[in-house]
Amino acid sequence: MAGxxxxxxxxxxxSLAYGALVILVIGLAYLTFAVVRPQRAASPPDAGPPxxxxxxxxxxxxxxxxRRDTSLxxxxxxxxxxxxxxxxxxxxxxxYVLVRNDQVSPRLWAVWPPQGAGSAVxxxxxxxxxxxxxxxxVTLTTRWTRVTATLEQAxxxxxxxxxxxxxxxxxxDILLARPFAL
Numbered sequence: 277m278a279g280x281x282x283x284x285x286x287x288x289x290x291s292l293a294y295g296a297l298v299i300l301v302i303g304l305a306y307l308t309f310a311v312v313r314p315q316r317a318a319s320p321p322d323a324g325p326p327x328x329x330x331x332x333x334x335x336x337x338x339x340x341x342x343r344r345d346t347s348l349x350x351x352x353x354x355x356x357x358x359x360x361x362x363x364x365x366x367x368x369x370x371x372y373v374l375v376r377n378d379q380v381s382p383r384l385w386a387v388w389p390p391q392g393a394g395s396a397v398x399x400x401x402x403x404x405x406x407x408x409x410x411x412x413x414v415t416l417t418t419r420w421t422r423v424t425a426t427l428e429q430a431x432x433x434x435x436x437x438x439x440x441x442x443x444x445x446x447x448x449d450i451l452l453a454r455p456f457a458l
Contacts, residue, residue, distance in 0.1 A: 338358050
């Protein structure tokens, strides 16, 4: 049977054990890095809203502005934006401007061109692309086209806080969905 270890031997064994532990931790960190790094490279960064399919033309929007007018009969909100396509060919489309206030209950909404809840807009104020022809028809080119919408609101209701500009193809594909704070 072996006797007690000397102090010098115990220190040497402790140093070896500590060194082995440090090497093990470094090895595990390297393996973790080697596994996580390819996964990060494979996953695309969050690029924001979904990109339209390659066959759909890209639509740009600029020059957005809004103005509230108050009268005895209520408020009127005028929203305007410029639209154009980035493709060289013309694009026939339909434009909707949907304004909402989701902070109140029941939610308030209005749509331009004026229409009630039905085929193009749900009862909750969300656009459905099943019948795009109820929108404002436009022909978009590489030159800017201004679209101006006027929406009525009762004076006793809270104001709208968001405007959404939608551009739909004749088949109902959403080419542009852009929110703007009012």
